[in-house]
Amino acid sequence: MGIRLNEDKEIVATIREGLKAKGGYCPCRLQRIEDNKCICKEFREQMADPNFEGYCHCRLYYKFKD
Template sequence: MREKILCPVCQVSFLLREEKKDGDEVICPVCGAVLIMRMDEEKRHLERPPDMDPEEEIRRRMDNFAKLRTYHFNQMKNPLIEGLLAKRERFGDFYCPCKIDHVQENVCPCLETRMGSVEQNGKCHCGLFWKEPPKNGEK
C-alpha cells in the first residue's frame, strides 16, 4: 500500500500517483509546489528544491496551481511575482504580498485560496488567481 507523503509547502499529505526515486521531481497536487523526493534511511520525504532560482520556483508553483484549478492570470501577474520575491527576500518565504502576517497559511497559494476563495469571489485576495480569464483592463 502506498503511503501518503507530506508537502512541506502547504502541509497537506497526498498519495503519490507513481513511484519516485531519490532526487526525482514531484508536483504537489494541492498547492502546485515543485518538490524533490529524498530517501533517508529508507524513510522518504519531500523537500523544496534547494538550488532552484526563487523566481523559477514561485513561477512554476503558481503555474502548476492555476493548471490544477483551471484558474487564470492577468497583467498583474508580474508585479505580484515581484512582491512575492520581495517577501521571500525580506521574510524568508513566498508570503502573500498583500498580507501582513508571515505565517505558513499565507504562503502562496495561501490557505484561503486553497480553500476556495477564488470560487466564491472570482479571484484570490491579491488578484493573482482568477476564476475566469480577466477582461481587457480588469485588475
C-alpha cells in the first residue's frame, strides 16, 4: 500500500493553491470542519480500507495497493 501525488503536476499545483487559500481545508468541500482538513477523513478511511485503490476526492493523492 502506498500513496503518491497525482501524476499531473498542474492538478497538484491547483489543489495545493486551493488548500492554501482555504487554510488547509479541502478545496473540494464547502464545510470548514475538522473532518475536511487535508488529509480528510474520507481519504484516511480509504487509506485504511484494504480494498480501496484510487484518487482522493480532489484527485491530489492516489492510493495504490502494491
